[in-house]
Amino acid sequence: MIYLDNAASTPVHQKVVDEMIPYFGEQYGNPSSIHKLGRAANTAIQNSRKRIAELISADSKEILLTSGGTESNNTAIYGVASEGKGRHIITSSIEHDAILEPCKRLEKEGYKISYLPVDKHGLVDVNDVQKEISHDTCLITIMFANNEVGTVQPIKEIAYMAHKNNIIFHTDAVQAVGKIPINVNDIGIDLLSISSHKINGPKGVGALYIRKGISVAPLILGGGQENGLRSGTENVASIVGFGMACKLAKENMGQNTVHFKSLTSKLTARILSEIPQTNLNGHLEKRIPNNAHFTFLGVNGEDLIIKLDENKIAASTGSACSVRIQKASHVLRAMGFSHEQITGSLRLTVGTTNTEEEMNQTVDILKKVVQELRAVSPYKSKYNF
Template identity: 50%
Template sequence: MSYMDHSATSPVNPEVLKEMLPYFTESFGNASTLYALGREARTAMEKARKQVASLIGAQPEEVYFTSGGTESDNIAIKGTASKLKNKGNHIITSDIEHPAVEETCKYLEKNGYQVTYLPVGEEGIVKVSDVETAITPETILITVMHANNEIGTIQPIKEIGALAREKGIYFHTDAVQSVGKIPVNVGDMNVDMLSISAHKLYGPKGIGALYIRKGVRIDPLLHGGGHERGMRPGTENIPGIVGLGKACQIAEDNLEKNMEYVSSLRDRLIKGVLGKIEQSYLNGHPTKRLPNNANFRFSSIEGESLVLQLDAKGINASTGSACSSKKLEPSHVLMAIGLKEVDAHGSLRISLGTENTPQDIDYTIDAIDEVVERLRSMSPLWCATPEDA
């Protein structure tokens, strides 16, 4: 099997699993208790908090543990909206956000807030000038993802953050896809809040974190026992937290090496596919993209059929976001970059990991070529004459 859907999830690193296991059994204490078993759990949790903070250039006290990226996004956006409702009711975001941001903004629209959805152009990148134009006296939050989960494009977060800070507006970024894959430093990026999910960087599912810059005040979504300094109450998931911390430490120790290796595989894949398969195209920016992401479209191909036939050949890939894979409508991200609906349906996302090899890439190129040729031979829409593009 060649697993090539790391944007959906990643396997747990064996070192991460080893670190977690004791906290299911002998070190199972509740971190809120005062006796030795509880203190042991709390010590492990605070170690993990430092590991997460170190990866993103934050202070440990600015890191709050959550159940994952979706909860982190919800806390940041709804928490800001609630806290600053007397200051304003306007939020700025982009047309290509993850559903955890997009659907949260739509929810707030139903509850009296105004949301501006910024266009991204054919390369999938927000213009800083568009952000500036969209700002009104009522703007309380800008939320733009660091890197897109489908097409891998990296946004000008530092510049957007500088603009937000100049205007006194809170700035949140969903960095679920970028943390652990490319350098992320909350100070350099001028962000006030940043979302992380462990299972995108070889950690366990069901655990994540939200960075909240010291001095930023937002309301919690949940109320209870005061855990996580009142921002996210509920008994802490110590095994998960330990796993997230270890995954962050491994990612930090190997960041440059992994970036270089995975980007070389990505470039080999893109060159092979575009060079071998007629009427194949790369979605998103050619260079301002995650080192592990390649998103293709193929004329006269239905993406789900392509994914299923690749699966039969032992290749795991996807048509887009795992959170949207059961929806029949085309990807909102691909539609936002100007694709026709038929082309959006004919797209394939391949997201690589450190365990992939050059041999995996070469096999995948040949498999995609074979499957595309077979599907086109059955398609009444296929014409071998190149399209106008």
Template identity: 50%
Template sequence: MDHAATTPVRKEVLDEMMPYFSEYYGNPSSIYYLSNFSKIAIDKARERVAKTINAEKNEIYFTGGGTEADNWAIKGIASKLRDKGNHIITSKIEHHAILHTCEYLEKNGFEVTYLNVDEYGMISLDELERSIKDNTILISIMFANNEIGTIEPIKEIGSIARKHNVIFHTDAVQAVGSLPIDVKDMNIDLLSMSAHKLYGPKGVGALYVRKGIKIDSLIHGGAQEKNKRAGTENVPGIVGLGKAIELAYSELEENTAKLVELRDYMIKNIQNRIPEVRLNGHPTKRLPGNVNICFRYIEGESLLLSLDMYKIEASSGSACTSGSLDPSHVLLAIGLPHEIAHGSLRLSLGIKNTKEEVDFVIDKLVTIVDRLRQMSPLYEKNQEGK
């Protein structure tokens, strides 16, 4: 129940990757026969990735993951366009790969506007347009939020950016493989993705850079990726990303229908069987498998530990901040007070989850929440006041 954190590598993906570990192990930068297998495999993966988002093959650059792609997009544009301006616009609910990169740039002479979001986690298009200044060089808004699942109005954001001649980047790590994406129709200039969120391997991702967009390199060294991203290519990983994204989009309609049905079933039954719960994120414009709920009067950490005893894997937010005791910055941004935000639970469904598993989780949640509330002084005080 934590597929937003990562997904298992599909057998079809692993099978296609395996030959490139030991049989076709040549360095793609070498000129001899063995290396041609690696070059051809990378080229095929680039075509697969490009096709699924309606990009051109030469607009896809492979990276070490979504975080690198995000860093490269923001730092690369900031460096390239520093003479033109130093203002960047993002939102308060971005992944830390975006927020921490922007904070780094703020320490180095850049100005960043962090847009507010409404109670559902949606940015205001009017506020976005009002925030654009003469020195604005980049807008970076995530496609879909990794915690609460809200899908942002990407096409409209892209239109505003294009109208004002500002580059638009979207962190689509949670969206790629789960939502239809057309970079041309949506006016997207740069887009980040990661293989391990769509049943591919960890440690590989990609950055789409629209033809004509100039961007400085993040990693320097060799001439790989058209002199833009140095380092010997992770050939098996790149092959895995290509296969995983092809599978995801060939099955998109079928998988989306299944996940939406399971998601809505889970939300409805949790709300019906457990009092004083709050659904976080947009009720309909949300990722197909995302369920994010706050339970009043209990701590999310206790809830996770109790679920783990039943071998139910879940999270209270982003896996990248699982060591933090602070409430989610996303939940605080949508207006939740600390005491409620602390009781959050994110359940993210995958393509292999079943209705029986969902029922099992709901049953255990009913028992666990009731037990934890009986131990809560806040709950006891609330009951006495009724």
């Protein structure tokens, strides 16, 4: 299998697996227990928290461990909203559902939510953020990098705008962490969501960075773990794996970026020159290095995924994080794409284990299957295929 769906999830690194194994075996203590086994589990969690913090230049006390990006986003939104400092939230129209759905729920409860538009490259305009700010705005939440087209937002400028107006700034950085160096202090981020399984760690674990001094109400109540912000016995093995994944992501970011860029440039150059009537979507420069997103006119993206799968290539049309039902992408719609352009889209996201040879094989197969699908396309005569 050639795996080109690394934005959906990544293979767990062998060093991460090795680090986790003792916590399924002899290290079974509950981190809240006072005895030796409990203390060992607690120490493992604190060491991981430090590794997670280091990846974003935070302090380990500012890391709240969660079950992943979805919970981190929900905690940021409900957690800030529950503090009662205002009933207006600013977000963008291209966020992941883990932001949009909690916002919709708050809307039903009477909150006002502003969904900012984006341009054809998927970029938010900082002036639009400014225009929406009101005395009632309690939170601005804008994603760092988009999960479908990879566009990277002007996060530093938006954070600056938020703070100038005394508003808390959150960013869903699930797709950006490990791909772009992030220093929460330099950028001025108050809350930041991370997910382990996007950076070669295990699934079902993540973190919310909470800047010292920012109050967030807990979503889950109980025994008071995580400083009372998230009760429940910690998922020790996964947290340990996540910590190792962060350590590796930090150590290897430079070489990974070079590798990702080289693979996506190769893919893009060959696809655009060898497959006619094809576009690269997203911003040309302001994008995460591992994402390449295309529209093949006259082709149905789902049929393309199935054909690629038959040829042992794993790809995606876009967001695949919730259920297998494909809905028309709200991201591409917000970018002004027509229905036909939306249905003809394909996302290829590379990872650490991909090779140049795989990129060449992918383009060779893609050329063949796009041609086959266009031969039977209802748009055959319209586009002269």
